[in-house]
Amino acid sequence: MSETKEITPAAERPLNFLEEIIEGAIARGETRVHTRFPPEPNGYLHIGHAKSICLNFGLARRYGGLCNLRFDDTNPVKEDVEYVDSIKEDVRWLGFQWAGEYYASDYFDQLYTWAEELIAKGKAYVDDQTQEEIRTSRGTVTVPGTGSPWRNRSVEENLDLFRRMKAGEFPDGAKVLRAKIDMAHPNMLMRDPIMYRILHTEHHRTGDKWCIYPMYDYAHGESDSIERITHSICTLEFDVHRPLYDWFIEELGIFPSHQYEFARLNLTYTVMSKRKLLQLVQEGVVRGWDDPRMPTICGLRRKGYTPGSIRAFAEKVGVAKRDNVIDLGLLEFCVREDLNRTASRRMVVVNPLKVTITNYPEGQSEEIECVNNPEDESAGMRKVAFAREIYIDRDDFMEDPPKKYYRLSPGAEVRLRYSYLLRCDQVVRDASGEVVELLCTYDPQSKGGQSSDGRKVKGVIHWVPAAEAIEGELRLYNSLFSRENPDDVEEGKTFKDYLNPESLVTVRAFMEPSLATAAPGDKFQFERVGYFCADPDSAPGKLVFNRTVGLKDSWAKISGK
């Protein structure tokens, strides 16, 4: 009964609509489940991708199937190996293994052959119109398009022209290959969509082998088909692409993969579009893709998020087809839930106030045993030196405290975490009247939760020994934007007008000595402050910690902060 509460296993919650579709198929005897996660290597993965990754790999795992990692690298002008590497690292870090690592570019030869096949069937043609002409002749959502003057070229001419496009005889933009469908189709995507464009650009994998590249719509379904993907899961905006996805597969008569759409993840107080995230990086608004304020996987990792907390989050947000905006608080809840069970506790004073314990012998000190993690006995104990001079946090002292303030104030008594009861006797000020030191007395009988006369105090505050404390940097992160939905811009503004000027606050802090050996990535709970993770910038003698998330703070609520 008192066991740690487990995250609801996927098996014990109701099925989402995709699982119902799969179980329906299984009921009809189709037992194979093969999914894929298909990022374009043109940017870093973010928390929205994490939802897709957990979904695709999770479904495969749940139904004993496979999930491929496939790079949708059909546009060489935007793509780079830097992104390929980061994507692989992030998927692995999230805890998933792909059945195979594939690239749409691996299929360029097959795709080309199929394109010639469609030309031969009279289902595709080479169009000489300019980009502008193609755009205007496509019509609008309410006006049907009109056919290109090149729409009825002979199969022989189309084949010849397409081969010469491939051979590099034409400059970029001179010609395209189009599917011949229906220029008056109510779905704009079906109005003779472009299959190939000329791009004399080196590809990060195929080099200069190709100067024509397939478009997403032509490449994606066929790639799924080649890999014999059973469930091609994508986000809602691809819904209108499905008829085209099916059209190519149908015309080619190849393995019938099917596309299903779900609603992408949105989070409050952040943006999720790659374009905007790229802009923040390029303009130096953040320090890079892995800036802890970014909603990227690498940003969250650097901030101290755990793979398990992100998986739990993906599980909790569910999968459906309606647009949604998830409360950032849910993500924070998930990481607190995880870290509470696993993070070692430490004492760190953010805003130091010196305390001299006048009845503690000068020159004396003792080792105090501190519990590393009350949620995990196996985490053991550590020792912290206690002496006559210590630091406490300024927030833990008030000269004139309001009601319900349990912390230190003149004449009041609190417990120093893991050690003694402490009473404040006198306040020392500097010339300007600022409080610079507290003179206190301790109850020598009060160690280990006791007191000399059985009295109890309500407040417990943390501390560090003045002599041994080490100094370090704390990077306190707040939401990147101050507006709940930064994409929802007012007249004449852009999303950047809603950047939170306090998204990063850097402070110096005094830390207990055991933190000196913290290595980048190590996670701690600084008691009563929050969860922190040693930053890659951190090194012995130059400690840097990122605040992953603060602790729930009911005093802040009461005091109305």
Next chain:
RNA sequence: UGACCUAUGGUGUAAUGGUAACACAGCAGAUUCUGGAUCUGUCGUUCAAGGUUCGAGUCCUUGUAGGUCAACCA
């Protein structure tokens, strides 16, 4: 003013024609050497109007609202 998708507490997600529930957030309390954690209680929900049915969140019709689509991006 075309096609398609969607509409359930503050935010998400369930309820598969038969008592509208779960999580987060909120509120109140218990407990606690972290104002943490834990535990208990509590607030609050079916877009609208018709229809089918003994019975509708669910099916049908019509509205309304939101979203997606007019890159040689994915």
